[in-house]
Amino acid sequence: MEKYIPDVYQKSIYTIDYEKLKENGITCLLFDLDNTIEPYAVKNPDEKVAELFSRLKDMGFQVILFSNSGKKRLRPFKEELEVDCCASARKPNTKKLLHVLKEFHLKENEVAIVGDQIMTDVLGGNRAGITTILINPISVREPFWTIPNRMLERRIMKKLCQRDLFYKGRYYE
Numbered sequence: 714m715e716k717y718i719p720d721v722y723q724k725s726i727y728t729i730d731y732e733k734l735k736e737n738g739i740t741c742l743l744f745d746l747d748n749t750i751e752p753y754a755v756k757n758p759d760e761k762v763a764e765l766f767s768r769l770k771d772m773g774f775q776v777i778l779f780s781n782s783g784k785k786r787l788r789p790f791k792e793e794l795e796v797d798c799c800a801s802a803r804k805p806n807t808k809k810l811l812h813v814l815k816e817f818h819l820k821e822n823e824v825a826i827v828g829d830q831i832m833t834d835v836l837g838g839n840r841a842g843i844t845t846i847l848i849n850p851i852s853v854r855e856p857f858w859t860i861p862n863r864m865l866e867r868r869i870m871k872k873l874c875q876r877d878l879f880y881k882g883r884y885y886e
């Protein structure tokens with residue numbers, strides 16, 4: 714069950730202690746897009762996201778959008794936030810993730826992934842051996858293709874809860 718447990722669990726991308734991540738040696742942040750930085754229906758980053766990303770870059774982080782969505786969806790975010798991006802990432806498959814690590818000469822202990830889904834972001838990140846940060850999805854409105862993953866996620870969360878390993882809403886660093 715360990716592969717489903719995030720290293721950090723926070724309410725949103727705005728409550729994560731990025732200073733602490735930096736102190737712990739994290740130099741690169743991979744962000745999921747949909748329902749992590751914006752809801753599915755939002756086509757461009759808002760000012761709050763732009764401010765956060767600019768602060769993270771000022772702190773010295775390399776910021777990369779790492780999304781299962783396609784290039785077209787990612788383009789306005791890549792351009793307006795001025796970050797690298799990896800589209801069609803196929804999380805929880807680790808192939809593209811490991812490729813990004815290799816391409817940017819990063820070690821597993823220097824990278825964290827931030828996302829809203831256990832079955833994609835957390836599972837993929839844990840499989841690759843990087844730090845995993847789960848946040849709550851921004852919106853309850855999700856496209857139909859997320860339904861199977863969310864059903865699995867609920868089942869896993871229930872099991873984790875029974876074993877006292879993870880509770881929804883019980884945040885930790």
Ligand SMILES: [Mg+2]
Pocket residue numbers: 745746747748749828829830
């Ligand atoms: Mg997502």
